[in-house]
Amino acid sequence: MTDVAVVGLDCRFPQAPDADALWRLLMGGGDGITGVPAGRWNADDIYDAAGGPGSVNNRSGGFLADADAFDHEFFGIAPREAAAMDPQQRLLLQAAWRAFEDAGLDPWAQAGSNTGVYVGVMANEWNLQMRDASRITPQLGSGNGYFMTANRVSYHLNLQGPSMAIDTACSSSLVAVHLACAALRSGDCDQALAGGVNLTLTPTVNVFYTQAGLSAPDGRCKPFSGTADGIGRGEGVAVLVLRRLEDAQAEGLPVYAVIKGSAVNNDGRSNGITAPNRWAQQQVVQTAYRRAGVTPAQVAFVEAHGTGTVLGDMIESKALGHVHGVTRPQPCAIGSIKGNLGHTEGAAGVAGLIKVALSLHHRVVPPSRYAEDANPRLRLADNGLRLLSEPMTLPGGDVHGAVSSFGLGGTNAHMLLASAPATDPAAASAG
Known part of the structure; x- marks a missing residue:
């Protein structure tokens, strides 16, 4: 691709x-x-x-x-x-x-x-x-x-x-x-x-x-x-x-980040037209990673849809945990820019995408508001996930981050990004 x-x-x-x-x-x-x-x-x-x-x-x-x-x-x-x-x-x-x-x-x-x-x-x-x-x-x-x-x-x-x-x-x-x-x-x-x-x-x-x-x-x-x-x-x-x-x-244009792959699907007939569907969310994430040629273990952080509704958070954390809860050095970091800005609706997906692109560009992922008060019912650690209470420095070399965005009527999107390629041999060897 x-x-x-x-x-x-x-x-x-x-x-x-x-x-x-x-x-x-x-x-x-x-x-x-x-x-x-x-x-x-x-x-x-x-x-x-x-x-x-x-x-x-x-x-x-x-x-x-x-x-x-x-x-x-x-x-x-x-x-x-x-x-x-x-x-x-x-x-x-x-x-x-x-x-x-x-x-x-x-x-x-x-x-x-x-x-x-x-x-x-x-x-x-x-x-x-x-x-x-x-x-x-x-x-x-x-x-x-x-x-x-x-x-x-x-x-x-x-x-x-x-x-x-x-x-x-x-x-x-x-x-x-x-x-x-x-x-x-x-x-x-x-x-x-x-x-x-x-x-x-x-x-x-x-x-x-x-x-x-x-x-x-x-x-x-x-x-x-x-x-x-x-x-x-x-x-x-x-x-x-x-x-x-x-x-x-x-x-010779500047590169903030590279979009490696993405996917879009719909919930189909779930338990309500506005209700999220865990299985569809899992599928859209897995499809995006397959197209990008990246495994879940390679994804350092995910910018979640994260609206802050009890049902939405529960379903999304289960879906992300199912995909990312694999053997890895540390749990996959998750967060949501909606905690800072509110739900920007038609602009919500690109808001999360810009957060991911800037994180890869600056080699650091910002902390998540409300991380100190994570919902224990979500059992994030058991699902291989964690909220960031402080900035997370990203390593050198190729790093991957992802972003999810889910529509009220069931249209889901997920996108996988990578850090910009090294621009000179010295930078490449430093990674």
Whole structure:
């Protein structure tokens, strides 16, 4: 299988306006959860600690600062059109530009290139404006729709490879990266932008999570913790620049990490359409490793889906333990960025992927929030797993890490990454 290199990246997450800030937040075990910002909605109006009909049981979440800020003139977009655009489209345009720059590439020089755009997106709350027929304009129409989150990037940067939005709920952005890698391997494109975006513009999904019994009363995900009591929502945007590894090396591009293999499946008919399926999770992990040519014993750490629901944590830890609980020098480390940022839904998979890529790049895995209070019922040690209460230094040479992302409707994704190859003989012998 052709290796795919992550040669550039950009992201914005709660309390982390860029990748460097995200890394500092993770290494410090930081918390990006705050109250609902002014200008969103009045959380007190629909708050009910008991979670009664039509209410939310918390008033917190992970929110982006200045999510509406956008330099429309820079991208040549008229003010009226910019104002009508879903802010998720604006965020993706900015992130795509910065990701190219991070790769050492001139964004304008990519015009006309065979660059694909693959975007994971789950929320489209901006579409609520379309309910008032008297307010609909051509700009508002083209400013809405999942497809435009990807097509807008292709249009304004004149990228002529495949362009598509993917909605598999919470696994959307990792599935988007999976499809981008497949396109690079098949020759559908020679370069790809892949990522995801999520904004919580209304409390509608908060109400759904509360009514479904999935919402944490404090608005925080507490993955694999004894205090885990539900999902806390988060916002974010992230974009990766992907190249076939041999092409990246030939052009001397930087390489954060290498995507070795991935897999996607679905739970099928389980005990409920929103309930996770342990056997499907095991299978998607095993398939990804088989395609990558890597054994579970070679995987140093896994960035888990880790929502912090009691059922989800139990099933995921059992599935990961079944695969990774093999003879090895030490248990496989697991964690979840959702403990720092909340569940970023359409951007959740790529958020975890960036954590893995940065960990391989810096040769250290950040600690997991709530690791000091691991849920004893999960019996992590018995399953060959452990949470990190402090950073874990990675050895030299080839190191592997993985990331899981599971969709609410049962679409699962898993991806196996490796550290970047040594760039000179001295570095190779040092490994």
